[in-house]
Amino acid sequence: MREWVDHAIWWHVYPLGFGRLDKIEKWLDYAVELGVNGLQLGPVFASESHGYDTLDHFRIDPRLGSEEDFDALVAACQARGVRVLLDGVFNHVGRGFAAPSSSFLRGTVFEGHSGLVELNHDSPEVLDYVVRVMNHWLGRGADGWRLDAAYAVPPRFWRAALDEVRKDHPSSWFVGEVIQGDYVGYLRDSGLDSLTQYELWKAIWSSLNDGNFYELAWALDRNNDVLDAGLPLTFVGNHDVTRIASKLTDERHLGHALAVLFTVGGSPSIYYGDEQGYRGVKEERAGGDDEIRPPYPALPGDLAPYGWPVYRLHEKLIGIRRRHAWLAHARTTAVHLTNTAVALSSSDGEHRLVTLLNVGDEPYTFEIDSQSRTVPAHEWFIVSDES
Template sequence: MSSWVGHAVWWHVYPLGFGRLDKIAGWLDYEVELGANGLQLGPLFASETHGYDTIDHFRVDPRLGDDADFDALIAAARQRGVRVLLDGVFNHVGRGFQAPAHWFTGGSFEGHDSLRELDHTQPEVLDHVVRVMDHWLSRGADGWRLDAAYAVDPKFWKAALDRVRPLHPDAWFVGEVIHGDYAAVLRDSGLDAITQYELWKAIWSSLNDGNFYELAHALQRHGELLPAGLPMTFLGNHDVTRIASKLDDPRHLGHAVAILCTVAGVPSIYYGDEQAFRGVKEEREGGDDEIRPAFPGSPSELSPLGWPTYRLHERLIGLRRRHPEITYAVTTATHLTNTAAAFTSGPVTLLLNVADSDYRFPDVPPEAQVLESSSPVSGDPAVVPAHGWSVVTR
């Protein structure tokens, strides 16, 4: 794994929600102030509608700009020390994608008639994917998120990466894997990372149900995964209902962000989540529109209601950066009830309370230092208010 990945925090944007690449470049200072140093771009290439129906992997979508705009975005990111991750949609393509018939399986992807599945047993398909990866890495990208990696035989990714890595040894490759044996996928595919959907689900589900045992179990499995590869952790992305809408109680949004920022992995923050955007994914045509909204022209046009959540992210990302050991630390549950939990990750302990009354955590000494919390610090670091959280260290 590239050494820079352990310091990465991604800000994940859906480019078509910005309209132009130069508009995205105008948000880089906002991203850096947030504490992120990686720009994770959704689909960038010429497509028929939503970006995941690619028709030309070598051309920037005309709605976003052209090669010069891409180069300018890379240069602007470089000036700020920001890495750039591209979205590789290599499992399927749009109906207008021009290729010989034997490149396709004849089926559509997950019932979407507009998406044709590529036949990954064909050497020409492998050659094409290698050329695309190499082309954009050579133009300045730092890595690839491989869309629907779960739908492709891991041996295909292994064959592709065996050819791309020698050309770009510092690049990072993360596969979209929703369920299954994450460690086995990493081993067989040669990928550096997978998307940690199991932990994502446990975060919002445990908060909604008042069941921290679920989160503790997921974090145990998360820790067991770490030797295989540092996963991409997240609270939201372009495919799921936003965390602010997913949580039943808005008081628990801070809990979710605190979990993300105090457990191992490479965090990814979906644009707008840092402003507490709401949005529900629906299983229908156009059902993703609400979670892939247009962003305004500049940060000054954002609603003032979202800035407290932005500042919360800023504080917690800052805490993570001051304690870089968290990135690789195995999290252990040091105290656990249904509605109160203490999770220790390296030098920090996250105290969570979703009950209607204050909770006193045993084993938190009076001299413990409160690094961050949901409310002004009281005199006793062991006490967390109702529906509150805090991060402490000894």
């Protein structure tokens, strides 16, 4: 019932940084021209500060606009064939959240953050509340939910909630934020459709920085296992991590990172600004996320000219992904592997793409299917066996 996800490519926007909802609407054509057909929104509900300290899940944050602005944004997305993924913070709430009863909150803070109070997921009242919130916004036109800090919630809670929500919204998609651990087991036990593929994210930039494609090959084997259980949300940047342009020690390897993202299995997500080569470093301090959650200009024409080549690179690779939609469920293996050169074969059993990556200081010749292909130093190339 969720086949549409196989074709989804997301543009991930953090609204409280980007700007109001009516401003995001003005950027939809820019996103569609990039090649995306999904808008992954960060928190949009009333909160105390950064959006993840929710005060009211049924009310749009007044800093972002009104309910009418939300409806207008959803309508504008639907008119362009763009799906909408909302950010649901259901593990914890802001300290000012008006709990309906004493059993609603667990009374403990989340991961040492004094402003975040955990919900009591053993309470039937909390389960009913989360189901009502999900159904409310899906009924208003959203297509799915990213579930923040899903890893901190008992998997049985998600299964119980989704069993109820899917009764009315069987085509909706649910992706959980899971950082590490048993991805396959969590998908199985929770009933989630997807999770955030942090293992692959780390392996992409780390293998490029260290000249260690063995790490990438290992992570891709793990991703193949995840694909047996669900369709992971893949990314090289999001609202919680240092931007890929800042993470890479050699800027020549940005294309390598993106080539991996768009040729391996999963549902790819692009964090706003990455498609323009934005830089930004996450710092572990108060306000340490500000640099990676910046405002956008009023209109695309106001962007600086130096970012457009990166936009065109994204556009090119998204075009390849669009022409080979089967890549969403492709399994990827390293068929030629050294520390600094790798040939990644992605296949669904019928079709195949081979992505050649070279981060060495000399040209590298790959022997693939009895053919020699030489990739210059610090370059990449994609080979298709389709006409």
